[in-house]
Amino acid sequence: MPYKLSATLQSHTSDVRALSTPTNDLILSASRDTTAIAWQRSNASTAFTAETVIRAGSRYVNAVAYIAPNPDAPKGYAVTGGQEAVINVFNLAQPKDDPDFSLIGHTDNVCTLDTTPGGTIISGSWDRTAKVWKNFQLTHDLKGHEQSVWAVLAVDEDQVLTGSADKTIKLWQLHKNVLTFTGHKDAVRGLALIPDIGFASCSNDSEIRVWTLGGDSIYTLSGHTSFVYSLSVLPSGDIVSAGEDRTVRVWQGDECTQTIVHPAISVWAVSTLPNGDIVSGCSDNMVRVFSASEDRWAPEDQLKAYDDQVASQALPSQQIGNIKKSDLPGLDALLQPGKKSGEVKMVLNGDIIEAHQWDTATFTWQKVGDVVDGDGSGGKATYEGKEYDYVFDVDIQDGVPPLKLPYNIKENPYSAAQRFLQSNDLPLTYIDEVVRFIEKNTSGVAIGTGGEEYVDPFTGASRYRSSAASVPTAQQSQYVDPFTGASRYVASSQPSATSTPASQSSGDPFTGASRYSGAASVSASVPPPATQPAAKVLPATKLVHFKQANVTAMQGKLLQFDAALQHEISTSSLAMYPDEHNLLDDVFNYLSQVTATPPQTSSSTLTSSHVEAIISILDRWPSSQRFPVIDLSRLVIGFCPATVNLPGVKDKLFEALFKASEWSSSWTPPINKARETNTLLLLRSLANVFSEDSSTDDEWLAKVLETLLQVPYTSLNKTQRVALATAVFNISTEALRHPLGGSVRNQLVSLLSKILESETADAEAVYRTLVALGNVVYSAQGSISVGQAAEIALCLQSLPKQFNDARIKNISAEISELL
Numbered sequence: 001m002p003y004k005l006s007a008t009l010q011s012h013t014s015d016v017r018a019l020s021t022p023t024n025d026l027i028l029s030a031s032r033d034t035t036a037i038a039w040q041r042s043n044a045s046t047a048f049t050a051e052t053v054i055r056a057g058s059r060y061v062n063a064v065a066y067i068a069p070n071p072d073a074p075k076g077y078a079v080t081g082g083q084e085a086v087i088n089v090f091n092l093a094q095p096k097d098d099p100d101f102s103l104i105g106h107t108d109n110v111c112t113l114d115t116t117p118g119g120t121i122i123s124g125s126w127d128r129t130a131k132v133w134k135n136f137q138l139t140h141d142l143k144g145h146e147q148s149v150w151a152v153l154a155v156d157e158d159q160v161l162t163g164s165a166d167k168t169i170k171l172w173q174l175h176k177n178v179l180t181f182t183g184h185k186d187a188v189r190g191l192a193l194i195p196d197i198g199f200a201s202c203s204n205d206s207e208i209r210v211w212t213l214g215g216d217s218i219y220t221l222s223g224h225t226s227f228v229y230s231l232s233v234l235p236s237g238d239i240v241s242a243g244e245d246r247t248v249r250v251w252q253g254d255e256c257t258q259t260i261v262h263p264a265i266s267v268w269a270v271s272t273l274p275n276g277d278i279v280s281g282c283s284d285n286m287v288r289v290f291s292a293s294e295d296r297w298a299p300e301d302q303l304k305a306y307d308d309q310v311a312s313q314a315l316p317s318q319q320i321g322n323i324k325k326s327d328l329p330g331l332d333a334l335l336q337p338g339k340k341s342g343e344v345k346m347v348l349n350g351d352i353i354e355a356h357q358w359d360t361a362t363f364t365w366q367k368v369g370d371v372v373d374g375d376g377s378g379g380k381a382t383y384e385g386k387e388y389d390y391v392f393d394v395d396i397q398d399g400v401p402p403l404k405l406p407y408n409i410k411e412n413p414y415s416a417a418q419r420f421l422q423s424n425d426l427p428l429t430y431i432d433e434v435v436r437f438i439e440k441n442t443s444g445v446a447i448g449t450g451g452e453e454y455v456d457p458f459t460g461a462s463r464y465r466s467s468a469a470s471v472p473t474a475q476q477s478q479y480v481d482p483f484t485g486a487s488r489y490v491a492s493s494q495p496s497a498t499s500t501p502a503s504q505s506s507g508d509p510f511t512g513a514s515r516y517s518g519a520a521s522v523s524a525s526v527p528p529p530a531t532q533p534a535a536k537v538l539p540a541t542k543l544v545h546f547k548q549a550n551v552t553a554m555q556g557k558l559l560q561f562d563a564a565l566q567h568e569i570s571t572s573s574l575a576m577y578p579d580e581h582n583l584l585d586d587v588f589n590y591l592s593q594v595t596a597t598p599p600q601t602s603s604s605t606l607t608s609s610h611v612e613a614i615i616s617i618l619d620r621w622p623s624s625q626r627f628p629v630i631d632l633s634r635l636v637i638g639f640c641p642a643t644v645n646l647p648g649v650k651d652k653l654f655e656a657l658f659k660a661s662e663w664s665s666s667w668t669p670p671i672n673k674a675r676e677t678n679t680l681l682l683l684r685s686l687a688n689v690f691s692e693d694s695s696t697d698d699e700w701l702a703k704v705l706e707t708l709l710q711v712p713y714t715s716l717n718k719t720q721r722v723a724l725a726t727a728v729f730n731i732s733t734e735a736l737r738h739p740l741g742g743s744v745r746n747q748l749v750s751l752l753s754k755i756l757e758s759e760t761a762d763a764e765a766v767y768r769t770l771v772a773l774g775n776v777v778y779s780a781q782g783s784i785s786v787g788q789a790a791e792i793a794l795c796l797q798s799l800p801k802q803f804n805d806a807r808i809k810n811i812s813a814e815i816s817e818l819l
Contacts, residue, residue, distance in 0.1 A: 001361075004297045005291050006289040008286055008288050008290040008298075009037075009289070010286055010620075011053070014285055015028050015032045016030060016060060016285060016286065017030055017032060017060070017062045017063075017281065018063045018112075018113075019271040019279065020064050020066045020271060022076070023273075025044075025101070026039070026040055026042065026066075026346075027039040027273075028078050030061040030064035031055070031060075031285070032062075034055070036052055036054040036056045037050050037623070038054070038077075038092055044296070051596055052601075054080065054095065056079060057080075057082055057084045057086070057088065057098075058084065059551060060078050060082050060307075061111065062084045062110065062111045063112050063123075064079065064080050064085070065078075065114055066078060068119070070119070072091070073092065075092040075506075076146075077089050077090060077100070080448065081123055082110060085127075085696075086102050086106075087110055087113070087123065088101070088102050088112070089121075089136065090206040102720045103121070103123075103136060103138070104732050108148075109122050109146065110124070110568045111124060113152065114123040114138075114152045115154065116155050117158050119358070120157060122134065122153075122160050123283075124151060125148070125149060126148040127148075130142035132160065140172075142160065142177070143169075144559075145164040145165075147166050147187075149162050150164060150187055150188060150189050150543075151188055151597065153192065153199065155193065158174055161171065161191050163188030166187075166241060167182070167188065167203075167463070168180050169183050179213075179215050179257060180548075181201075181548075182207050183200065184203040184207070184209065186204035187230050188202070189227065189228060190202040190228070190230045190241075190796060192424070194233060194237065198210070198211045198214075199211055200231055200239055202228035202229070202231050206226055208241055213550050214548070214549060214550040214553050214557075214628075215550055216548075216680070218676075218680065219673075219715075221251050221254055221256070223249055223256045223340075224243045224244075224245050225245040227243050228245040229243050229266070230242045230243050230268065232270050232272040234272050234276055235272075235276050237249060239251040240270050240272055241270065242267035242268070243383050244267075246258050246264055246266065248269060248290070249341075250278075250361075250525065253673055254316035254717070256341040256360070257341060258342050259359060260278075260280075261357060262282055262284075262310070263309050263310050263312075264282035264284035265283045266281060267283075275293070276291075277289055277290065277292075278290045278291060280754075284424050285515060302773070310366070311366075311367035311369065313368065313369035328346050328347060328353060329347055329348070330347060330349075331346060331348075335364045336550060337628040340360065341359060341360035343666070344358075344368070345359050345607050348353045353368075356368065368639050388408055389407060390406070390408075391405070392437075393665060396418075403420070406586075413435045416438060417438060436719070449675035466548075468743060488556060503685075537774065538771070538818070539736050539778045540771050540775055541692075541737075544726050544729060544730060546684035546685075546687055547635070549595045550578065552592070554588075554628050557628045558632065559626065562576050563575075565625070574622070578611070579615060582611050583613040584614075584632075587613075590602050590604060590639075604619050605640075605643070607643065611636065612652075614655060616785070618630070618656045618660045619659070619660075623660075624674040624679065626678055627677045627678055627702055630660060630682060630685065633657060633685050634688055637653070637688045638688035644689065648707075650700065654689075655687055658707060660682070661681075662675050662678070663711065664710070667715035668713065676720070677719055680719055683781050686727040690730040690731065691731075692733075695738045701731065701740075702744050706747065708724070709747070709751055709754065713754055713755055713758040718765075721759065722764050722768070725764070725772070726756070727764075728751060728752060728755070728769060731772070732748070732776050735748070735775055735779040736775055745776060752776070753770055753795065756769055756795050763805040763807075766803055766805075770815065773792065774811060777792070777818045777819060778818055793816065796812040800812050
């Protein structure tokens with residue numbers, strides 16, 4: 001059944017920024033209205049009521065968590081954190097104005113909280129630290145992130161994950177950072193545990209990544225169109241996400257099965273109840289509950305009212321892209337089903353452009369708004385010689401001329417707010433207020449109000465328009481200046497003669513996004529900087545390996561799978577034999593030493609017998625339980641090259657790895673998750689086999705290249721493609737150290753050409769493959785055939801046009817020079 005609205009909880013007076021849902025009958029919410037609320041219901045058939053309003057401070061409350069009941073608190077504790085940098089703990093059985101405990105130690109906004117079953121509290125802050133509190137006392141400072149810690153997650157009583165605006169995730173064992181996960185391209189905003197796999201993370205880069213605790217990125221979920229703020233996991237193991245694109249999305253594996261659109265600008269928080277219901281917290285001050293159980297759906301009139309509220313939203317055309325009315329289909333286009341959940345289609349209904357979104361769960365198109373200024377007739381405001389959708393006046397102080405805040409709807413509001421604050425030398429602590437103002441006043445006009453009266457569809461307050469013909473006066477404005485508390489914002493189309501240029505570029509300490517670089521215009525008296533030639537890349541000799549490791553977690557997962565096999569009569573014969581147990585203990589002990597920080601010198605070495613044990617287990621274990629064994633192979637290959645290169649060992653091991661990943665099976669989609677994971681780890685293992693200290697014989701290399709060429713490239717997912725590109729890059733470095741035979745080189749060029757011809761979306765895979773191609777051309781010293789040279793030259797002409805990436809443009813030019 002699809003998820004539909006179950007309940008709307010209305011009591012907060014500002015954005016709901018955080019949620020905790022420990023039981024089916026308790027929801028905790030935290031808001032920018034300075035409160036947290038405990039919503040309670042007596043049984044499944046009754047509605048939630050605001051049982052306790054917690055006055056958690058005098059400033060924004062941005063985080064909330066729950067501690068399970070104990071004799072002192074039979075209803076448990078609510079834990080809150082916010083701009084006051086204090087963590088407050090409230091006994092829900094005896095609510096009172098003052099907290100039962102106040103935890104002091106952070107020096108800036110506490111933006112995230114989590115708790116363990118044993119009552120340990122983990123907090124993250126803009127002060128770039130996370131802290132661990134036991135018995136309401138500080139026990140560990142987790143220091144190492146370079147920017148704000150936006151997300152924390154307790155793995156168990158001793159292990160913690162932290163996500164930061166520095167784009168990394170760190171795993172901590174007590175106070176020690178044991179592993180750092182990299183891959184996100186922007187601030188990490190949320191974390192959630194995934195049973196039997198590891199965890200998921202979400203980011204301002206609009207993506208969700210699923211990881212093992214051993215450091216492997218298994219797959220990426222793409223679908224959100226803006227920042228992803230929050231994650232949760234359903235009892236089924238499916239992921240739920242929420243973000244700036246005003247949606248909650250439900251993911252089954254790597255497929256988005258339902259998109260729940262909200263009548264709000266941002267869905268700040270999402271959480272799941274034990275019964276599988278989904279709870280969201282939004283910028284429209286609401287907490288909403290959605291259920292897949294029909295008996296918990298809201299009455300039909302409330303469901304229709306909610307759908308109408310979503311459909312009545314106005315979407316600025318700049319947010320959708322260039323729209324030409326004459327090119328749009330009519331309502332008949334909605335008779336054709338969508339291709340995936342979340343797909344948006346524009347149709348013309350009379351003179352109104354409507355946006356409809358495909359919902360896979362209900363197999364229907366859902367209207368999500370009307371597009372305003374659809375044929376590009378909207379007015380523009382000019383500032384410093386450049387057109388903007390909006391230019392607002394900001395009164396900082398009475399008697400001082402207002403400052404100009406220019407903004408384009410396509411722009412990240414954090415970038416615009418940050419540019420404004422920095423160019424006017426104002427504290428970045430105001431960034432939330434400025435972003436809030438931008439979001440409220442660029443959310444789109446309400447349709448059907450007539451004339452010149454514009455109303456904010458979320459608050460009902462008057463709205464700014466940027467065209468000169470309809471600029472509201474200061475008296476019309478409904479918004480209070482965040483700096484003075486009294487002066488108003490006024491939209492204006494008049495440029496300011498005294499504006500300060502934007503300051504130099506750097507990272508945003510709050511969101512992790514890059515600072516907007518450059519002012520709207522540059523004085524003619526300042527010459528533009530000279531263009532610097534791109535640094536030469538070729539020959540690229542430094543190998544890229546996949547050696548991240550959490551050996552303890554890997555060993556635990558492998559032993560867990562072994563125990564499961566042993567305890568089932570039908571699979572007991574597949575479990576490890578005693579001698580295999582002993583050999584794998586040796587392997588894990590060895591890896592624990594060489595992967596330690598700093599690395600330790602192991603007193604023992606691994607032999608071919610240890611690799612044989614791994615091969616034997618790979619050969620007989622089920623596909624769904626092979627991934628920790630393949631992952632173990634990855635580390636053995638990376639850290640024990642001498643053992644792997646013993647006569648016959650490498651051939652047997654990779655034959656087993658290709659077989660374990662079902663490489664020779666049909667690649668007709670859909671490919672199951674177990675096989676996808678196994679294939680990814682195989683490709684990373686292959687990348688690890690190459691080293692600067694040893695060479696690979698042409699016979700083995702020819703066999704591997706022939707095997708890689710068998711698979712349709714388009715059957716691989718994004719992460720697998722990057723791993724394959726890394727492996728072929730490492731192969732290309734062999735050509736720099738030891739000349740490849742002509743037939744092997746031709747195979748390698750064929751594989752590189754296949755990747756470059758097939759890849760249409762991922763610039764990283766293309767760049768790594770191009771560098772590999774450059775290495776081969778560089779090492780060939782004119783031995784590339786005329787036909788191959790012509791084929792390569794044709795490819796190099798098209799790629800820079802297809803991918804807007806300076807690296808691809810530069811490396812293509814460098815290879816062309818070599819040809």
